[in-house]
Amino acid sequence: MAERADAARNRAAILRATEELLSNFPPEEVSIDRVAAKAGVGKGTVFRRFGDRYGLMRALMVQRAEALQTAFTSGPPPLGPGAEPTERLLAFLDGTLELITNNLGLIAAHERAAVAGNHDDQPVYQAWHRHVTALIAQARPDLDAELQAHILLRSLSSDLVAHLHRNGTSPRFARSLHDLATALLRPLDP
Numbered sequence: 001m002a003e004r005a006d007a008a009r010n011r012a013a014i015l016r017a018t019e020e021l022l023s024n025f026p027p028e029e030v031s032i033d034r035v036a037a038k039a040g041v042g043k044g045t046v047f048r049r050f051g052d053r054y055g056l057m058r059a060l061m062v063q064r065a066e067a068l069q070t071a072f073t074s075g076p077p078p079l080g081p082g083a084e085p086t087e088r089l090l091a092f093l094d095g096t097l098e099l100i101t102n103n104l105g106l107i108a109a110h111e112r113a114a115v116a117g118n119h120d121d122q123p124v125y126q127a128w129h130r131h132v133t134a135l136i137a138q139a140r141p142d143l144d145a146e147l148q149a150h151i152l153l154r155s156l157s158s159d160l161v162a163h164l165h166r167n168g169t170s171p172r173f174a175r176s177l178h179d180l181a182t183a184l185l186r187p188l189d190p
Contacts, residue, residue, distance in 0.1 A: 027109035
């Protein structure tokens with residue numbers, strides 16, 4: 001069923017307002033009340049549309065991550081299919097780090113809302129995890145790819161990335177992440 005035009009406008013206005021607020025205020029100050037006021041809708045509209053603060057942050061996060069997901073599932077190499085697993089993993093880590101750095105407020109708000117609401121349904125993280133797991137398993141079937149993927153992805157927490165970004169050490173972090181991923185996927189000597 002197609003979304004009504006007014007509902008689509010409200011959804012877009014709410015997501016735009018959330019994004020603006022997150023770029024101007026710390027995540028903990030971006031409340032549903034503030035989002036509704038900024039979007040020019042009632043608080044009930046936000047709750048009906050997104051359920052809770054986590055649902056709102058999740059929707060915005062999914063929207064922000066769409067381009068990266070399209071690139072790694074069907075885009076050109078090295079991020080998309082056709083490149084070696086190590087190249088793809090490095091390109092994915094670069095893309096993810098860029099996405100996180102450009103959306104620090106959103107990522108932090110999304111992470112905090114997930115923890116506060118005890119939400120396990122994190123579609124963006126789950127898609128990223130499946131992708132990284134598959135690349136690790138392809139390159140190194142001898143490893144516990146699922147756990148290694150969690151370890152790599154958790155190194156991209158918004159708090160760590162924000163701290164390193166503020167201190168001007170993002171390039172160093174990116175290089176270290178490359179070193180770690182390259183070492184992880186290096187074939188075992190026969």
